[in-house]
Amino acid sequence: MAQQHLDPTDPTAGPAPALGSARVGGPPTGEALAGYLRAQATEFLRALRLHRETAPAAGNGTENPVDAARALRRSVRRISGSLHTFRPLLETDWSEGLRPELAWLSGTLSMEHAYAARLERLLLALHRLSGAAVFPAQSAATAPASPTGGPATTAATTDRGNLTVGAAKAGALLERQLTLARTRAHSTALQALGSSRFHAVADKVAVLASEVPLTPGAATTDLCVLAAAAEDRLTDAVTALPLVTAGSPYNAEALIHGLSPDPAPHPQDAPWHQVRLLLRLHRYARETLHGTDGPIDVRLLTAGQALDRHRDASEAAAAAASAARTPRIAPATAYSLGVLHADQRHEVEAARFAFQQCWQKQAVSTP
Amino acid sequence: MAQQHLDPTDPTAGPAPALGSARVGGPPTGEALAGYLRAQATEFLRALRLHRETAPAAGNGTENPVDAARALRRSVRRISGSLHTFRPLLETDWSEGLRPELAWLSGTLSMEHAYAARLERLLLALHRLSGAAVFPAQSAATAPASPTGGPATTAATTDRGNLTVGAAKAGALLERQLTLARTRAHSTALQALGSSRFHAVADKVAVLASEVPLTPGAATTDLCVLAAAAEDRLTDAVTALPLVTAGSPYNAEALIHGLSPDPAPHPQDAPWHQVRLLLRLHRYARETLHGTDGPIDVRLLTAGQALDRHRDASEAAAAAASAARTPRIAPATAYSLGVLHADQRHEVEAARFAFQQCWQKQAVSTP
Numbered sequence: 247m248a249q250q251h252l253d254p255t256d257p258t259a260g261p262a263p264a265l266g267s268a269r270v271g272g273p274p275t276g277e278a279l280a281g282y283l284r285a286q287a288t289e290f291l292r293a294l295r296l297h298r299e300t301a302p303a304a305g306n307g308t309e310n311p312v313d314a315a316r317a318l319r320r321s322v323r324r325i326s327g328s329l330h331t332f333r334p335l336l337e338t339d340w341s342e343g344l345r346p347e348l349a350w351l352s353g354t355l356s357m358e359h360a361y362a363a364r365l366e367r368l369l370l371a372l373h374r375l376s377g378a379a380v381f382p383a384q385s386a387a388t389a390p391a392s393p394t395g396g397p398a399t400t401a402a403t404t405d406r407g408n409l410t411v412g413a414a415k416a417g418a419l420l421e422r423q424l425t426l427a428r429t430r431a432h433s434t435a436l437q438a439l440g441s442s443r444f445h446a447v448a449d450k451v452a453v454l455a456s457e458v459p460l461t462p463g464a465a466t467t468d469l470c471v472l473a474a475a476a477e478d479r480l481t482d483a484v485t486a487l488p489l490v491t492a493g494s495p496y497n498a499e500a501l502i503h504g505l506s507p508d509p510a511p512h513p514q515d516a517p518w519h520q521v522r523l524l525l526r527l528h529r530y531a532r533e534t535l536h537g538t539d540g541p542i543d544v545r546l547l548t549a550g551q552a553l554d555r556h557r558d559a560s561e562a563a564a565a566a567a568s569a570a571r572t573p574r575i576a577p578a579t580a581y582s583l584g585v586l587h588a589d590q591r592h593e594v595e596a597a598r599f600a601f602q603q604c605w606q607k608q609a610v611s612t613p
Numbered sequence: 614m615a616q617q618h619l620d621p622t623d624p625t626a627g628p629a630p631a632l633g634s635a636r637v638g639g640p641p642t643g644e645a646l647a648g649y650l651r652a653q654a655t656e657f658l659r660a661l662r663l664h665r666e667t668a669p670a671a672g673n674g675t676e677n678p679v680d681a682a683r684a685l686r687r688s689v690r691r692i693s694g695s696l697h698t699f700r701p702l703l704e705t706d707w708s709e710g711l712r713p714e715l716a717w718l719s720g721t722l723s724m725e726h727a728y729a730a731r732l733e734r735l736l737l738a739l740h741r742l743s744g745a746a747v748f749p750a751q752s753a754a755t756a757p758a759s760p761t762g763g764p765a766t767t768a769a770t771t772d773r774g775n776l777t778v779g780a781a782k783a784g785a786l787l788e789r790q791l792t793l794a795r796t797r798a799h800s801t802a803l804q805a806l807g808s809s810r811f812h813a814v815a816d817k818v819a820v821l822a823s824e825v826p827l828t829p830g831a832a833t834t835d836l837c838v839l840a841a842a843a844e845d846r847l848t849d850a851v852t853a854l855p856l857v858t859a860g861s862p863y864n865a866e867a868l869i870h871g872l873s874p875d876p877a878p879h880p881q882d883a884p885w886h887q888v889r890l891l892l893r894l895h896r897y898a899r900e901t902l903h904g905t906d907g908p909i910d911v912r913l914l915t916a917g918q919a920l921d922r923h924r925d926a927s928e929a930a931a932a933a934a935s936a937a938r939t940p941r942i943a944p945a946t947a948y949s950l951g952v953l954h955a956d957q958r959h960e961v962e963a964a965r966f967a968f969q970q971c972w973q974k975q976a977v978s979t980p
Contacts, residue, residue, distance in 0.1 A: 377870040413872040495862030496963035503744040504952050505780040570948045577947035581937045584951020585871050592959055596863030 274535050276335045276464025279328065282534040286324045287455035293317035294448065297439075315355060315435075322352045325451065327530040331476045335467055337459040340450075347447045354438045357431035360561070365424040367562045371589055372417050372582070376410065412578030416586060419569050419579060473531040480524040484605060487517055492598040493606070500595035501588055515560045518598065522553035548604045556597035563590035641902050643702045643831025646695065649901040653691045654822035660684035661815065664806075682722060682802075689719045692818065694897040698843045702834055704826040707817075714814045721805045724798035727928070732791040734929045738956055739784050739949070743777065779945030783953060786936050786946060840898040847891040851972060854884055859965040860973070867962035868955055882927045885965065889920035915971045923964035930957035 297314035326348040329341045438444050491497050503512060529546060570583040664681035693715040696708045805811055858864050870879060896913060937950040 372872065374865070375868060375870075375872040377873040410872055495966055496959070498741070498956075498959065498963075501742060501952070501956055501959070503742075504956070505739065505742040505777055505949055506744040570944065575944050577937065577942050577944055580944035580947040581951040581954075582872055584948040584953075585868070585955045586951075587948075588952045588955030588959070589865075589868055589871070592863070592865065592868070592955070596865070599862055 274469040276460045280458035283458045286321045287451045290321040290451050319355050327527050331531045335464040340459045361424050361428035412582040415579040416582035476531045480528045483521045489602050493602040501591040552597050552601035559590045559593035563587050641836040643827045647825035650825045653688045654818045657688040657818050686722050694894050698898045702831040707826045728795035779949040782946040783949035843898045847895045850888045856969050860969040868958040919964050919968035926957045926960035930954050
């Protein structure tokens with residue numbers, strides 16, 4: 247039974263229903279939601295199969311397991327988001343049972359990529375700060391894990407010729423710490439994918455690919471109302487952001503607690519992270535309504551990218567600060583980590599500015 | 614004879630001639646230049662007298678010797694600038710002999726203030742980065758030197774309650790190093806003011822207060838041509854600045870060599886420093902033409918302030934980097950100095966942005 251989800255090519259599953267088909271002759275209802283969820287569940291099963299086929303243990307190295315893992319995370323986020331936004335249309339017990347499991351899976355699967363991307367961001371920044379040109383042949387974030395299960399070494403990490411001793415040592419320290427974290431995340435993800443907990447989730451998603459547990463009233467419920475509520479939550483959260491400050495370049499807000507004795511010195515980032523999540527939910531709700539082939543809102547995409555950059559820089563800055571607390575490091579290493587931390591907090595501020603600029607445009611152009 | 618310059622109230626010197634008087638009935642000529650130089654020389658003598666009267670050794674502590682020193686530097690810069698811009702109107706031997714002496718004097722007199730201002734800037738930044746509110750009762754830059762000759766302690770330096778250990782230690786290290794430098798600069802300035810070299814300069818300036826050595830053709834030479842040449846030099850230098858980059862917020866250029874192994878990592882600052890000097894010469898040339906009571910060009914003033922901020926932040930960043938090279942400091946101290954360095958380089962970038970914004974406005978509004 248646990249193998250049921252391994253065959254997305256099962257002819258009985260049929261092709262994913264055309265999205266947005268429920269719009270013909272009226273507003274999108276539960277049927278559009280069911281179509282979207284079935285398509286995402288099918289995507290999940292396809293990605294899972296690809297992931298198993300391309301895993302190093304399978305001896306088939308032609309495809310990239312990183313792409314499969316990304317596709318898996320992508321569909322999990324969309325299913326999870328739809329369950330949240332369109333909760334009233336779905337059977338409560340089923341959706342309330344599945345949501346925490348999807349959150350667990352999404353979190354577990356994203357960590358390896360997050361550590362790899364963080365390391366690459368920090369090493370590129372170290373090179374930029376050293377005035378050295380870097381052209382990584384292959385980025386750490388997209389490089390496949392090496393056959394031993396550990397992440398591959400990137401070009402950015404091997405060229406230390408133009409770095410000062412402090413910058414090189416800081417780079418080596420970050421590489422050590424984040425590679426260790428990445429390797430652990432890799433093992434954790436592998437373990438998770440082999441666990442009975444995962445098999446239970448996969449079974450549920452496999453069922454979802456053919457049968458969506460809608461409530462009796464779902465067929466006549468207008469999705470637009472729930473999608474609008476998701477957009478309102480986003481708009482409200484954006485309104486609460488300090489956008490006037492963010493729109494004033496070089497406001498120096500992001501670094502203001504950079505040397506605070508507070509162990510969690512950047513509570514100022516939290517509302518931005520929250521907007522990032524709400525923006526994503528809004529985007530998925532739009533996909534549910536208009537289909538994944540619907541019009542792409544470039545500004546929404548740009549705003550999302552600015553918030554991703556905000557999150558990445560915020561976490562990279564924290565990683566640099568955390569590395570600086572390693573006992574017995576040389577002062578030159580600590581100095582470089584301080585410069586790096588401030589540089590990434592500067593990036594946080596830049597991302598907020600970029601979001602503000604893009605959001606203002608959106609507000610103006612919306613009729 | 615060396616005492617001649619000590620009596621600016623000498624009735625034979627008469628009041629400073631009205632500036633711009635040469636403009637009546639034609640363009641400003643050598644007479645306007647002579648009037649400006651006489652006025653600035655008189656200012657110099659007045660400031661020198663005030664400085665001697667208010668020096669701690671004189672036992673008269675009611676006036677501020679810092680104000681006197683500032684007035685002295687102010688007049689020296691203006692005389693020196695005029696000698697440069699209007700060189701063809703002045704006796705060559707005399708002006709070529711005086712200019713390097715004025716440069717020496719200006720440099721010597723400015724160091725104490727520069728170290729004090731740098732320390733204050735860095736301590737305020739440390740407090741800002743620690744998220745602590747600072748309201749210095751009296752700024753380090755304007756506080757009089759203590760009776761023992763050392764600089765007074767500021768409020769900003771005494772409140773370390775909200776600083777981390779690293780930030781507090783970094784602050785203490787900077788305070789120690791920059792206070793030592795300030796005290797040395799104070800002694801050097803005192804020695805300079807008592808030297809025969811200074812008395813020779815002061816004698817020349819005293820003569821200038823009544824008699825300006827113009828060339829025979831100066832009376833009919835139009836100052837505007839030379840002032841325009843000074844403005845052209847400024848405009849050319851501004852054109853060579855990377856203003857497009859500077860006008861793009863968060864371009865991250867200023868920190869790009871922040872961890873460079875190069876011992877002089879910021880050659881990118883030099884053209885901005887040069888523009889700062891040329892802007893000052895342009896401003897003094899305008900004063901010569903229109904008088905010190907003439908219309909104030911607010912944009913020119915704002916641009917100058919942005920460039921002062923650029924210079925101050927650049928030097929503060931260098932001081933933080935230099936302090937981080939102190940042997941045997943704790944990693945936490947070095948980390949704080951790294952954050953501080955990056956923060957000040959961020960300020961450098963912000964100052965360039967401010968200059969660009971202000972300069973663009975100027976270009977648009979000039980007919």
